[in-house]
Amino acid sequence: MALKGFLIQRALNMAAILLITVLLTMAILGPSADAILKRAIEQETRTEILQNKELVGKFKDPGELEDYVKSQVQGRISSMGLNDPWYSPKRLWTIAIRVMTLDFGQSYYIRGYGGSSNVRDIILESLPRTVLLFGTATLLTAILGILIGAAAAKRAGSLLDKIVMGYAAISNSFPLWWIGMLAILLFSYTLRIFPARATPPIPPADPAYPAALLYHMALPLLTMVSMGFGGWAYMVRNLMVGMLQEDYIMVARAKGVPEGRILYGHALRSAAPPIVTMMALALSGSFGGAMITEAVFDWPGLGRLYWEAIGLLDVPVIVGLTYVSTLVFLLSVFMADILYGILDPRIRIG
Amino acid sequence: MSALPVGSLWKEYRRYRSGLAGLALLASLLALSAMAIALVPLDAYGQWNNPSYWSEYPKAAPPAWVNYITGLKLPEHLVLKDPIIDRSAIGRVKVITHTFRFAFPYEAFPDDFLFKFSLKYGASPPLVELSAERPDGVRMLLARSAMPPRSEGSEARAYDSAIFSTDRNLRVNLANHLAERLGILASPDGISPERMIFAKGGPSMADGGTGVLKGDYAFQARFFLLGDQDDVISSSLVIGGKVFGLFGTDDLRRDLSVGILWGTPIALSIGISVAVLSALIGLAYGVISGYHGGRLDELMMRLNDVAYAIPALPFLILLALSLGRSLLYVIAYLILFGWVGIAKVARSAALQIKAAPYIEAVELLGASSWRVIFRHIVPQLIPYAIANIALSVPAAILAEAGLSFLGLGDPRVPTWGQILHDAQLHGAAARGLWWWALSPGMMLALSSLAFVMIGYALDRALNPRMRGI
Numbered sequence: 001m002a003l004k005g006f007l008i009q010r011a012l013n014m015a016a017i018l019l020i021t022v023l024l025t026m027a028i029l030g031p032s033a034d035a036i037l038k039r040a041i042e043q044e045t046r047t048e049i050l051q052n053k054e055l056v057g058k059f060k061d062p063g064e065l066e067d068y069v070k071s072q073v074q075g076r077i078s079s080m081g082l083n084d085p086w087y088s089p090k091r092l093w094t095i096a097i098r099v100m101t102l103d104f105g106q107s108y109y110i111r112g113y114g115g116s117s118n119v120r121d122i123i124l125e126s127l128p129r130t131v132l133l134f135g136t137a138t139l140l141t142a143i144l145g146i147l148i149g150a151a152a153a154k155r156a157g158s159l160l161d162k163i164v165m166g167y168a169a170i171s172n173s174f175p176l177w178w179i180g181m182l183a184i185l186l187f188s189y190t191l192r193i194f195p196a197r198a199t200p201p202i203p204p205a206d207p208a209y210p211a212a213l214l215y216h217m218a219l220p221l222l223t224m225v226s227m228g229f230g231g232w233a234y235m236v237r238n239l240m241v242g243m244l245q246e247d248y249i250m251v252a253r254a255k256g257v258p259e260g261r262i263l264y265g266h267a268l269r270s271a272a273p274p275i276v277t278m279m280a281l282a283l284s285g286s287f288g289g290a291m292i293t294e295a296v297f298d299w300p301g302l303g304r305l306y307w308e309a310i311g312l313l314d315v316p317v318i319v320g321l322t323y324v325s326t327l328v329f330l331l332s333v334f335m336a337d338i339l340y341g342i343l344d345p346r347i348r349i350g
Numbered sequence: 351m352s353a354l355p356v357g358s359l360w361k362e363y364r365r366y367r368s369g370l371a372g373l374a375l376l377a378s379l380l381a382l383s384a385m386a387i388a389l390v391p392l393d394a395y396g397q398w399n400n401p402s403y404w405s406e407y408p409k410a411a412p413p414a415w416v417n418y419i420t421g422l423k424l425p426e427h428l429v430l431k432d433p434i435i436d437r438s439a440i441g442r443v444k445v446i447t448h449t450f451r452f453a454f455p456y457e458a459f460p461d462d463f464l465f466k467f468s469l470k471y472g473a474s475p476p477l478v479e480l481s482a483e484r485p486d487g488v489r490m491l492l493a494r495s496a497m498p499p500r501s502e503g504s505e506a507r508a509y510d511s512a513i514f515s516t517d518r519n520l521r522v523n524l525a526n527h528l529a530e531r532l533g534i535l536a537s538p539d540g541i542s543p544e545r546m547i548f549a550k551g552g553p554s555m556a557d558g559g560t561g562v563l564k565g566d567y568a569f570q571a572r573f574f575l576l577g578d579q580d581d582v583i584s585s586s587l588v589i590g591g592k593v594f595g596l597f598g599t600d601d602l603r604r605d606l607s608v609g610i611l612w613g614t615p616i617a618l619s620i621g622i623s624v625a626v627l628s629a630l631i632g633l634a635y636g637v638i639s640g641y642h643g644g645r646l647d648e649l650m651m652r653l654n655d656v657a658y659a660i661p662a663l664p665f666l667i668l669l670a671l672s673l674g675r676s677l678l679y680v681i682a683y684l685i686l687f688g689w690v691g692i693a694k695v696a697r698s699a700a701l702q703i704k705a706a707p708y709i710e711a712v713e714l715l716g717a718s719s720w721r722v723i724f725r726h727i728v729p730q731l732i733p734y735a736i737a738n739i740a741l742s743v744p745a746a747i748l749a750e751a752g753l754s755f756l757g758l759g760d761p762r763v764p765t766w767g768q769i770l771h772d773a774q775l776h777g778a779a780a781r782g783l784w785w786w787a788l789s790p791g792m793m794l795a796l797s798s799l800a801f802v803m804i805g806y807a808l809d810r811a812l813n814p815r816m817r818g819i
Binding site for chain 1: 368652655656659660661663664665667668669671672673744748751752755756770773774778779780782784787788791794795796798799801802803806809813
């Protein structure tokens, strides 16, 4: 029963956080976005009516025409639900409920590849690409970091250890997007090994598309992995140095357990819970933080979509993406907690 | 959590060479900041986004030290603003001489040159004469011109003018020089002043065919002034080259050293103020939450959860777009997301310490909650706060750089991130303008490296298991 109570409490907690996030996003965007949207509607309606010569001819004096335009604009504004101010409880509540059920509505400007303006479709189009690049990068980074970190921990204080620690400090201080810029300068424009833009120039339906995508993915992937594994190695190394000083490791050594098994079978196994947590957080963190990297490499994923939406103040897309990334983060924290409990028998929830 | 007084923390910290190296790096960055504030005029920094201020500088010129690497000896772009001034008189005429001396050890000719001056005169127009003295002692008259006349009896007013290497006047004078000195008859149109002045002597020097004459040159301007009120306000000489300064220039002719050097104190103040304020706020928040407990604790921790779960970068961008992007605002936004982590640590530490028997004893002795917090809980947390500050400085510096890179920096306060934004916008990578992208990022990396090294060493000094390894 304790477990059930815990799960319910967590779910309620998550729902509350999500609701607050959505409301905050709308509070920040609301004032300026409404004004911009209303102006855009008015302009659009006006040009539409004025281009319709037949319709304009029906009006005798300009005042009448003006009244007609105004009534049309007003009609469109109320049909889009913009009559009430953004902070009116009715509007906030309808949007919040819709967003919570993953109905993000129609985008203002941004269109998907098929021309769809459904925000959920647009997000679902970009999501796999972000997962492909950042998921692969995070996994490779973590595996490389764990192996190197374990090797460094085994020889703590050795030259290898010092090199790993030094590289960790350096790669942690370098902004990834800057290294990306330099990598593009060097590998794309000077040596001409990799393409400069990560977006393949052929349509997604083309059979050659997957291969082209992988080729275009290589440079961002290499940059991310080479800049990322140092930090991982540093964390894993510190965790394992602590583990290797535990009494049970000494017992295992005294028993004559081979050093390799002590390292990977005992110490790494004990360090697994925090490592898994970090991995879950890194995987989810790569979605929101990918914006600048995707902008530099021109990778058509969620980060670039976010950036485009912010540039155009396309509120439904911004709200949808904010919601999705918060949701992914909360779910991964939740998963990490559960995994922690499974991997570490000392911790039982409830 | 074992308490570690600040004094013994330093004793422990001292043992890590990387930590000392981090401190040394930080000290040199601070020295660089002091240098920037003292030596690089604030005026130049303030004019960063004003294109006309930079018109005398070369466009997208690499740094001067590339000459040492390539061995090409390309001419350095020179902007000379401090002439040697001499005043004399011929009868009633005031003669003011401005002399610019410079070395020209390069193997290629300058692209062009420009002499700018500003005079003050009344009714009688002054005369200006520009000549060049070469390393071989030959003196060439370049230009002689009278300033435009003004109406009779008018007050002395300022007048700005310039002599360009492309003026036809110069070619005619140099053709005369060739005819008088060497007996060569050359058409003025075949003469290239920026080459002939810097060429070795000989029959084909008119277009520089004899090669560059290396050595010390002097350009001399003589102003003949007739009125009592008349004076020379200022003058400057620009010798147009292909490389410039320590950091080169960008596409908009800006001297990158100004932005990069001034970027140091700006980045350090952003990083340190965000880190220190976030740590203080987080510490206070966590200690109050943990010590007070109950409903308040629950409420404060839920708020903490929200701040932790909100995607930081998108919200930073939204805030910058809707509320404004002045630097102080950006610092506030960064603090908004910076206090969360340390608040959690401080809360759990406060919970632990609160449960200790000696706290109970102190409370029974009648100590107030403030006394318990400030005498017993906060001092134990200070070493951790220091480590936290050291590691959040680079995070804040890189976050501001990221925002600026996306074009959301404060336009009045140029930062390294903004320089990188401009580089990206002008296609520095595609055009191979590597110095534009390299140096600001390098400074970003070095500043965060200093704090990361300090933070890592503190981390190890604070963690008993890591000590000495």
